[in-house]
Amino acid sequence: MTDTLIQNARLIDPASGLDQVGALLVRDGRIADLGPALGRPDGAVVVDAGGAVLCPGLVDMRAELGEPGGEFRETIAAAAQAAAAGGITTLAVLPNTDPPIDDAALVRLLRARGEETGSLAILPYAAISKGCRGEELAELGLLREAGAVAFTDGTRAIASARLMRLALAYAGQWGARVVQHPEEPSLAGSGCATQGELATRLGLPAIPPAAEALMVWRDIRLVRMTGGAVHFGHVSTAEALDLIRAAKADGLDVTCDTAPPYFDLNETAIGDFRTYAKLSPPLRAESDRLAVAAALADGTIDAIASDHQPRDADDKRLPFAQAAPGGTGLATLLAVTLAQVHNGSLPLVKALGLLTVAPARLLGAEAGTLARGSPADLCLFDLERSWRVEAGALPGKAQNTPFDGRALEGRVLGTWKAGRRVFG
Amino acid sequence: MHPPQIETMLDLAESYVLLNRQGKTQRDLLRGRTLINLFFEDSTRTRTSFELAGKRLGADVINMSVASSSVNKGETLLDTAATLNAMNCDLLVVRHGQSGAPNLLAQKVDAAVINAGDGTHEHPTQALLDALTIRRRKGRLEGLTVAICGDVQHSRVARSNIHLLCAMGSRVRVVGPPTLIPNQAARLGVEVFHDMKTGLQGADVVMMLRLQRERMSGAGSLVPSPREYFRFWGLDAEKLAWAKDDAIVMHPGPMNRGVEIDSAVADDPVRSVIKEQVEMGVAVRMAVLDILSRATRND
Numbered sequence: 001m002t003d004t005l006i007q008n009a010r011l012i013d014p015a016s017g018l019d020q021v022g023a024l025l026v027r028d029g030r031i032a033d034l035g036p037a038l039g040r041p042d043g044a045v046v047v048d049a050g051g052a053v054l055c056p057g058l059v060d061m062r063a064e065l066g067e068p069g070g071e072f073r074e075t076i077a078a079a080a081q082a083a084a085a086g087g088i089t090t091l092a093v094l095p096n097t098d099p100p101i102d103d104a105a106l107v108r109l110l111r112a113r114g115e116e117t118g119s120l121a122i123l124p125y126a127a128i129s130k131g132c133r134g135e136e137l138a139e140l141g142l143l144r145e146a147g148a149v150a151f152t153d154g155t156r157a158i159a160s161a162r163l164m165r166l167a168l169a170y171a172g173q174w175g176a177r178v179v180q181h182p183e184e185p186s187l188a189g190s191g192c193a194t195q196g197e198l199a200t201r202l203g204l205p206a207i208p209p210a211a212e213a214l215m216v217w218r219d220i221r222l223v224r225m226t227g228g229a230v231h232f233g234h235v236s237t238a239e240a241l242d243l244i245r246a247a248k249a250d251g252l253d254v255t256c257d258t259a260p261p262y263f264d265l266n267e268t269a270i271g272d273f274r275t276y277a278k279l280s281p282p283l284r285a286e287s288d289r290l291a292v293a294a295a296l297a298d299g300t301i302d303a304i305a306s307d308h309q310p311r312d313a314d315d316k317r318l319p320f321a322q323a324a325p326g327g328t329g330l331a332t333l334l335a336v337t338l339a340q341v342h343n344g345s346l347p348l349v350k351a352l353g354l355l356t357v358a359p360a361r362l363l364g365a366e367a368g369t370l371a372r373g374s375p376a377d378l379c380l381f382d383l384e385r386s387w388r389v390e391a392g393a394l395p396g397k398a399q400n401t402p403f404d405g406r407a408l409e410g411r412v413l414g415t416w417k418a419g420r421r422v423f424g
Numbered sequence: 425m426h427p428p429q430i431e432t433m434l435d436l437a438e439s440y441v442l443l444n445r446q447g448k449t450q451r452d453l454l455r456g457r458t459l460i461n462l463f464f465e466d467s468t469r470t471r472t473s474f475e476l477a478g479k480r481l482g483a484d485v486i487n488m489s490v491a492s493s494s495v496n497k498g499e500t501l502l503d504t505a506a507t508l509n510a511m512n513c514d515l516l517v518v519r520h521g522q523s524g525a526p527n528l529l530a531q532k533v534d535a536a537v538i539n540a541g542d543g544t545h546e547h548p549t550q551a552l553l554d555a556l557t558i559r560r561r562k563g564r565l566e567g568l569t570v571a572i573c574g575d576v577q578h579s580r581v582a583r584s585n586i587h588l589l590c591a592m593g594s595r596v597r598v599v600g601p602p603t604l605i606p607n608q609a610a611r612l613g614v615e616v617f618h619d620m621k622t623g624l625q626g627a628d629v630v631m632m633l634r635l636q637r638e639r640m641s642g643a644g645s646l647v648p649s650p651r652e653y654f655r656f657w658g659l660d661a662e663k664l665a666w667a668k669d670d671a672i673v674m675h676p677g678p679m680n681r682g683v684e685i686d687s688a689v690a691d692d693p694v695r696s697v698i699k700e701q702v703e704m705g706v707a708v709r710m711a712v713l714d715i716l717s718r719a720t721r722n723d
Contacts, residue, residue, distance in 0.1 A: 130648075136641070137603075139648040141656050166646065169602035173618050226602070 003027045003041050009049035013370035014353030026376040029419035052413055055352050057089025057377030059368045061359035062233050062305035069098025074310035074397045080117035082330040082396025084423035087379030087412040090367045092123040096154030102127035102138040104146035111147050119422035123149040128167045132156055144174040149363040152179035159185050168228025177231045187211040192321045194282040198267050213239040220247045229253035234307050236262040236281045238291030245300045259307030260336035261402050263292045275316045275323035277402045293345050303359040306333040310398030327402040331394050338410035376419040385411040434556050437711040451482035459483040459515040464490045467519055470540050474517045477709035505532040536716040544578050550676055551584035553708040557701050561672050566593035571624050573599040574633035574684050577606045581676045586612050599623030603646040620663050627667040631674040632659050635684050650683045660686035672697050
């Protein structure tokens with residue numbers, strides 16, 4: 001492979017805190033060198049970044065894919081396209097597919113399917129329970145050996161305290177985190193909007209925000225008992241974040257992520273029964289949104305994930321309560337996060353850290369850094385360029401974005417996977 | 425029991441090993457004494473072992489199992505005790521599914537009560553026969569490293585062995601998945617390992633425990649599957665190689681071949697002492713019956 005020299009770039013590596021203008025040299029799929037001024041090797045392809053930001057390819061630690069079993073919603077190839085357009089080069093995918101990823105062979109299949117795309121490394125989560133049914137432990141040891149990065153039942157909460165206790169104790173043996181969808185299902189019931197005035201006015205069955213806090217409290221208590229490690233996905237409420245903050249202060253191995261809708265939108269986005277804004281957990285009150293933004297800034301939230309969930313029109317063109325929850329997020333992950341930078345809430349390097357090195361560390365992945373010798377997974381973006389999100393015009397297949405119509409600043413110009421340009 | 429008592433018991437058992445091998449019996453020792461095997465749980469080897477031990481010492485042995493007893497007709501444990509007491513039995517061997525049941529019986533009967541396994545509490549004669557087997561093979565108990573591997577949480581064999589071996593100065597480890605190691609296990613005086621490789625390192629004795637089927641599947645399971653259990657905690661030649669070169673392999677039986685132990689290891693004529701454990705079982709139980717009946721024999 002010929003060398004690639006990316007010049008005149010604002011190099012940002014959150015892993016080391018680097019933020020300087022310079023050049024980066026890619027050789028044999030890895031980062032060979034970087035610095036303020038690099039000589040041009042013979043035959044190297046030169047890319048003039050024009051002062052745009054060059055950072056590690058994004059590591060998205062939470063996405064649902066249509067494969068296997070839901071290819072009509074989105075194939076892995078289509079998701080890879082959307083990811084490349086969003087600057088994402090590593091994607092951790094949830095196991096609640098059909099069939100669920102509860103067998104070592106399926107973990108290997110997903111890894112291989114990622115490699116086939118040539119642009120996106122897929123890091124499979126494996127099911128905690130057989131069939132993601134929440135009853136019996138899956139073969140965590142064999143799944144881990146096959147390459148599972150962590151264990152979760154995906155969008156389904158582990159309701160049984162007994163199973164959660166076993167999972168935390170047993171998964172700890174394999175050095176993997178247990179990832180929980182923090183929602184007490186018996187309290188959430190069939191609710192589809194957050195409890196409050198708006199849900200009351202719209203006449204929608206509601207989920208109390210306490211459903212999240214209850215599950216978070218219970219699992220933190222079980223971590224204390226078992227010495228395990230838990231990670232809460234898409235945390236969305238102030239109360240849950242307070243519990244996580246306190247657990248961290250106590251030195252417990254408790255981490256969490258959130259997704260862009262929870263710091264960029266609030267419950268009013270569901271407005272006139274807009275099903276594209278029907279998410280799980282539901283969009284919350286403005287006070288919760290502010291708490292999520294604050295928790296990003298103070299370090300309580302460890303990572304930002306897209307929480308990408310492809311849905312097709314038939315899933316969404318239904319009365320609100322009957323529509324499927326979930327929104328796409330791959331193409332908008334970076335730009336919506338940058339909105340927090342533009343509004344002064346997050347420093348740029350910190351924001352990029354939440355999208356790269358932080359999730360890579362949580363997953364134990366060799367990704368998310370510009371260190372010499374690491375894989376040349378890169379994202380080049382213009383921090384200022386504005387664009388408008390338009391459902392129907394997004395890259396990939398699934399178009400169910402909750403950000404439809406949102407004007408954003410920050411556009412991906414190029415994406416490289418292992419040194420090969422895969423977008424732009 | 426204290427170390428000197430244990431040593432005495434093992435010495436006596438040793439003498440019975442010789443007698444048994446020579447085909448000699450001591451039929452006069454317990455002549456006229458009655459031994460009742462009261463088994464509330466199925467057992468083949470322990471019941472047979474006690475029966476043989478009693479018969480070789482000349483006792484009249486009666487086997488009662490739950491299937492044929494009046495317990496099925498609604499009699500409580502204490503009613504059973506009162507009934508047996510009225511029959512003037514001398515030695516009562518009890519196997520029960522509930523921890524502490526033999527203690528309760530012992531308070532209510534005049535006979536000497538021998539615990540042949542109660543719930544997940546204790547199985548003392550198993551620990552004695554294991555100790556005798558180890559002592560014969562290794563010449564001592566003190567200073568040996570013994571790794572007890574598998575379902576420690578539900579094992580009465582493990583608990584009794586831990587007590588006895590710790591008392592005798594062995595270094596005892598328990599090795600198993602986190603879901604099968606009991607709470608506060610280290611407080612029993614053992615080192616806890618979850619990984620077989622580190623747990624077996626330098627072990628002189630590898631003692632495997634039985635994993636019940638219901639722990640591996642169904643709603644109450646504690647490990648995902650037999651194949652995963654075997655992959656990470658089943659003793660095969662590869663894992664045994666992590667222990668000392670001359671480490672011996674033990675199992676209280678009955679074995680789940682291909683789950684907690686590989687047949688090649690279980691049947692290894694040099695390393696495996698599993699059959700010897702059974703032989704020691706009879707001798708140890710003869711010694712136990714002998715000692716416990718002395719008080720009533722006046723000799």
